Amino acid sequence: MMVTATGNGSVPATTIGLVHLRAGQVVSSTYQVLRHSAGLRAAGESEARIAAAATWRDGPYFTGTERAAPALTDAVFRPGADRVPHDPYAEVAKHHDDKAMATLMLPLASAGFWMNIALINKPAACRPDTSALERGCPAGNPRVPSIVNWRERDSRIPAI
Template sequence: MNASPSVTDSLTSRLPNPQQLVPALGEVAGALFKAVGNDSVPRTTIGLTQLRAGQIVGSTYLTVLHAGNLRKAGESEERIAAVSSWRNAPYFTDAERAALALVDAVLTPNPHGERVPDELYAEAAEHYDDKALATLIMAIGQVSFFVPLALIGKPLPGVSPAEQWRPATAE
């Protein structure tokens, strides 16, 4: 029988603040943010792909974070909600669909062949030049870098970075 989490468990993360434990994390995160924010891909597209990544890996924290970022950027609730069913939703451009297809392919095992076949790459290349494709790859990598931290450390969804981690104890 599985015990349900207590109220106390849901109000703290599993892990102390990782940036306090590994200070270089801030530099790495900043470098990733800078690499992805080079304006070759619309910030909305990056946000949509990162929201989709959070959904695919089953991280409430990442899903709430990236949905919130999209809301702050002025995205409609329809588009945010439809990311989980983007293939059938009428709200996305062909370029956004290509980006979402890339994140799906990278993060979802394909039992029938390679994850990113030539056809998918060609579709994405119709909408994005080499710099933009490299940026999309880095955006998928950026969110993927934080997936283990989100799934193992369980930061609190919707809580500010300063408040989402339990305090690190002095050693």
């Protein structure tokens, strides 16, 4: 149902894919980064834009509208955050109507759910016993290190 709702056309699918990719980067989930990079690649995104998602603030690859989404994603997923500051939300609201704002909230909520599942289960980014593409891994890279638990890097974040 959420996938259908995010496909309503109010937010480009590539922006939603970039939100998922950026969320994986913020929480240091190699599995999620590779999974969503593969999805963006399959959708025709350039390698430059996929790589630049990690440094979206200074790369020339994103429009103002596209930059607002990772800014909000960073605010939602930054370690130790109690609430999302007003500025990232206001920036997104400048570029999107109410329908698009609601649509953009869905991949953020979905990413939060799946990122926590990944942090709990710690899936290997790629397994040698499955095809690379089945696991969301780039072809020719059958094994990538497992996820890094961001809670271990920041003692201010309580364990669940």
